Amino acid sequence: MQALMFDFKMWKVILKKIHLGSSFLLTKYSRVWKVPEISHPTQIRVKSLLGGICASDLHQIDLNVSLYESILASPQNPFPLGHEVVGVIDEIGKEVTSFSIGDRVVYTPIASCNSYGLPLCPSCQNNNPQACLCIAGNSMDHEISLPYRKTNSFGGFGGGGFSEFFLGFQEQMFKIPQIIPDEHAVLVEPLAVAIHAVLDSPPQRSDNVIVIGAGIIGLMTILVLKHFFPKVTIISLARYAFQAEKARLMGASHVIQERDLPKRKKEITSITQGTIFKPTLSPAVLYGEKGPDIIYDCVANEKTVDESLSMIKHHGTIVFIGMGFTVTKHIDWSLQIHKEIIIRGAFVHGIEAFQNETKPAFAWAIDLLSLYTQKFTGLVTHFYKIADYKKAIAVARTKGKNQAIKVVFDFR
Numbered sequence: 001m002q003a004l005m006f007d008f009k010m011w012k013v014i015l016k017k018i019h020l021g022s023s024f025l026l027t028k029y030s031r032v033w034k035v036p037e038i039s040h041p042t043q044i045r046v047k048s049l050l051g052g053i054c055a056s057d058l059h060q061i062d063l064n065v066s067l068y069e070s071i072l073a074s075p076q077n078p079f080p081l082g083h084e085v086v087g088v089i090d091e092i093g094k095e096v097t098s099f100s101i102g103d104r105v106v107y108t109p110i111a112s113c114n115s116y117g118l119p120l121c122p123s124c125q126n127n128n129p130q131a132c133l134c135i136a137g138n139s140m141d142h143e144i145s146l147p148y149r150k151t152n153s154f155g156g157f158g159g160g161g162f163s164e165f166f167l168g169f170q171e172q173m174f175k176i177p178q179i180i181p182d183e184h185a186v187l188v189e190p191l192a193v194a195i196h197a198v199l200d201s202p203p204q205r206s207d208n209v210i211v212i213g214a215g216i217i218g219l220m221t222i223l224v225l226k227h228f229f230p231k232v233t234i235i236s237l238a239r240y241a242f243q244a245e246k247a248r249l250m251g252a253s254h255v256i257q258e259r260d261l262p263k264r265k266k267e268i269t270s271i272t273q274g275t276i277f278k279p280t281l282s283p284a285v286l287y288g289e290k291g292p293d294i295i296y297d298c299v300a301n302e303k304t305v306d307e308s309l310s311m312i313k314h315h316g317t318i319v320f321i322g323m324g325f326t327v328t329k330h331i332d333w334s335l336q337i338h339k340e341i342i343i344r345g346a347f348v349h350g351i352e353a354f355q356n357e358t359k360p361a362f363a364w365a366i367d368l369l370s371l372y373t374q375k376f377t378g379l380v381t382h383f384y385k386i387a388d389y390k391k392a393i394a395v396a397r398t399k400g401k402n403q404a405i406k407v408v409f410d411f412r
Helices: 010-017 055-062 067-072 142-150 188-200 216-228 241-250 261-272 302-311 334-338 361-371 386-397
Strands: 003-006 027-030 043-052 084-092 104-107 165-169 173-175 208-212 233-237 254-256 275-277 285-287 294-297 317-320 342-345 351-354 357-360 380-384 406-410
Touching (some): 003 386, 027 386, 043 104, 043 380, 055 386, 173 361, 188 361, 208 261, 216 241, 216 294, 241 254, 261 285, 302 334, 351 361, 357 361
Parallel strands (some): 208 233, 208 294, 317 342, 380 406
Antiparallel strands (some): 043 406, 104 173, 351 357
16 A cells, blocks of 8 residues: 555654754655554454644644653554545454444544443543553553554554554544535544534633644634634634634634734734733833733643733633644743743643533534534645645744645545
């Protein structure tokens, strides 16, 4: 099969870290990879239709993320890239009961205790599979997990969106209704990321909310906020005009494209009725109990993290969804103390509760895709064959130049 794999070798890592490696040093493309075979009775093999390129895929290829990220690495090597994928079931294990060959499905890259049929770890018991011990290659019952360890398939996150076929467990799959086209279904995973972030750290009924970034995660966050909390004021910080247009479509109350930071702060304080304070030797900050109540930072690089700290009101909340930074050097963390800011992280997705209903973020996402069909039209902007992976990744890296929102590999 054709696939683009992550090729982890220490000599390649060293070259990459000292900036001697090429852009694709840690990847390996081939037309003749072996098609993966089912080795456990609850596994399912899927033929890919579309596989989305996520910013985290780019960070992995460039090796510019925190070394902590190695906890997410699969023990398999080479490892299939891509976790945003929709496909058609090609083969099922003998104990699969909920799916049939020919079903169209999406797939969560988290293989948790339920997936393996293991006793639930504390995280899974608390509806937080994104922190499952299985990800770290551990379990509550080592004897039961031994067969998975022997086959070198235990731990880390799954992938396969950059390959023609991939494997997952029954518990990782979700059927896609016919009303949802492939181009929308491939967005389930990033939509689930936004659902988790918002429902895990929700705004109050009439809060002023800022969403930093209007890439796919930022746009999904705006839509999720508008759906679940329609009374909040949503301020979108969008870099490009094509992003601003989509942010308004998703439900943003205000869209700010101002690049100059002091002017941007003035616009935000005007909307939120906040107060700007200029310390003698420091940049201006928003000060006091009036202003943005919660910020969802969908970029989370050094610049936006520092900006979030300066813009949030006293006792406000910042939720970091993006993964645009590693080790920080230029962020004024004293603001977190002086303004008594609550800081939350939002990592992938889990089992989410809203009002009297609790279900996986993927199930919530499928509901929203069915409800808001028109809003998702056009979000997938670029389609490439996997053989053209260098061009596809180049476009995904330069979204502004190419007016790209979601770039996908097309296996249809």
